[in-house]
Amino acid sequence: MKRVAKCGRGLLSEDVTNACLILIWKYIDVVSSEGNLHVAEHWCSFVLEEAMFQLSSENKTIFIRYIACASDKSNVCAAYELFDNMADEYRKCPSALYLIYKAALNNRDFSQGHFYLDSLCQVGATGRTYLLPCAAEALRSGQTLLAAGCLQHVIDNLNDGFLEAKYIASLFIAAGCLFSAQLGKTGKVKEDDELLAQVIRVFEAAHRNEQNTVFSTVELEWISRRSYNIAVQARSCDYRLVVQLLDLSMHFTDLQRKTMTCEKQSGLWQHYLHCDSIKIFSIITEARKEVEPFLKQQHYENAQKIAQHCRTYIRSRPQIENTREQHSEWLKEYRRILSIDLECAIFFNQWDNVPSIIGESKSIMDDELCSIFLDCVLRCAASVTYIIKAVEKIIFVLRTTASPYLEAAAARAVLPRYIHTFFQLSLDAQEYYLAESAIDQALDLACDLCGTVLRYPSDEIQWMATVAFNRAVDLYILSESDDCRRWAEKAIKLADLGEKDCAMLGDLLRERLQKLS
Secondary structure, eight states: OHHHHHTOSSOOOHHHHHHHHHHHHHHHHHHHHTTOHHHHHHHHHHHHHOTTSOOSTHHHHHHHHHHHHHHTSSOHHHHHHHHHHSOHHHHTOHHHHHHHHHHHHHTTOHHHHHHHHHHHHTTOHHHHTTHHHHHHHHHHTTOHHHHHHHHHHHHHTGGGOOSOHHHHHHHHHHHHHHHHHTTTTSOOHHHHHHHHHHHHHHHHHHHHGGGTSOOOHHHHHHHHHHHHHHHHHTTTSOHHHHHHHHHHHHHHHHHHHHTSOHHHHGGGHHHHHHHHHHHHHHHHHHHHHOOSHHHHHHHHHHHHHHHHHHHHHHHTOOOOOOOHHHHHHHHHHHHHHHHHHHHHHHHTTOTTTHHHHHHHGGGTOOHHHHHHHHHHHHHSOSOHHHHHHHHHHHHHHHHHOOOTTSOHHHHHHHHHHHHHHHHHHHHHTTOHHHHHHHHHHHHHHHHHHTTSSSOOOHHHHHHHHHHHHHHHHHHHHTTOHHHHHHHHHHHHHHHHTSOHHHHHHHHHHHHHHHHHO
16 A cells, blocks of 8 residues: 555546556455455545545545445444545435445444434435335344334335335335334333324325235235234224224225135124224223313214124124134124113213114123113113113013023023112102003012022012002002002012012001001
8 A cells, every 4th residue: 555655646647546446446345355344444545545546436436435344344433434524415325325324323323323314215216225225224233113214214105116016015014013013112102102103104005005016815914914903002002093003904804805705705704893893992982081072072973983883784794603712702892882882872862772772782681781781871861761761671671682691590680670770760750650660570570580599589579569559658648549559459469479578568568558448
């Protein structure tokens, strides 16, 4: 190197400079391949600093080669310094930006790496050809989010056409995996929301490019399932983002369905149901928390639309064989949807719809769903008349259900409590014909249970018989003797159907009835 420097102090011609550079670059290639990056770097520095060389267009190549040498070793500060000293036109060179980005990552200077990546994205289509190598470098450095950001830039600019169509589907899948892998790791809700928003942008881009991208059936199934799983994983994020991602999952299932025969499509209904179930649960949770009336109403409207869509789909779903676990999961989702639809109908005072919702549960009724229905009805602030009718419908379903998920013994065990509620509500509302029908139902049930191990509870019989007889006394005072006798006789008959202590009450009521006669 010193000998070359002594060859002349004057300015070399352009031809001589090029001839020298050819030899120098060959030497740099040799020493670089042997791992002598320090020597290669010194030769690059010599060419840049030696005044006798006329550097014009070659200048850019020299700088880039020098940066490459510096970025492949620990001398990153020298790479930064050289890059800063480059002419502005050379600092916009995509290959130079890629190399300085690589140098920053090697130095674990990730904020600087982000800066150079942004600069690379701004130089146009030529710069974007380096984005996939940038993603690879980021992954090598353990910077998953940075790698995902590179892929996002590629996805946002697919119209450039620099990526072959056959690789695009894999690109979407890789980007979705990279983003979702970080969910929950930050420990910060805001950052998780940002990650989920990026996942959505990736899948939205995939859906937009569906006509230009050939997705296989397997890839469509993977994206639909993966987007659903991410939504489940991210349920603590902003519910609007979760709902948006589930909508995308259903869109990809639609695309998947188009590639399948009718026979194979029957298994997709469960995916739709799972997506709608999470959507409706997320929305109804927000509805219950919301205090602003307009927003609360919007939430309930959205929840009701999903619930009614699900009910329609479930009623027309294909009859396919499922495992016991799948069927159990389906029943759980169906019951949840019915309970939410009932809540929405009550919120909007759509009492004409309440009986049909309760009636639809007849074939899948269990003790828990029945309790949820009753609780939902009793907690509302509606007219007592509407509440009574709803409770009456619940009792009817309980008495007539053939649901295999509610044993007859279990139904009979809970019915007295429901009849008690129905009877008391009817009396409070002065709906005496309904109250009398409650006594009739209690009599029928007590007759059915008479002589069995599961008897009608004595305390319920004593309470209802006493209250009914008191009503008979009220009718006597009003000189309505026929109604008085009818109520009194039903009260006595009910007491007679109980155990020994109830029979004593029956005798007492007979004595009092005789005094009224």
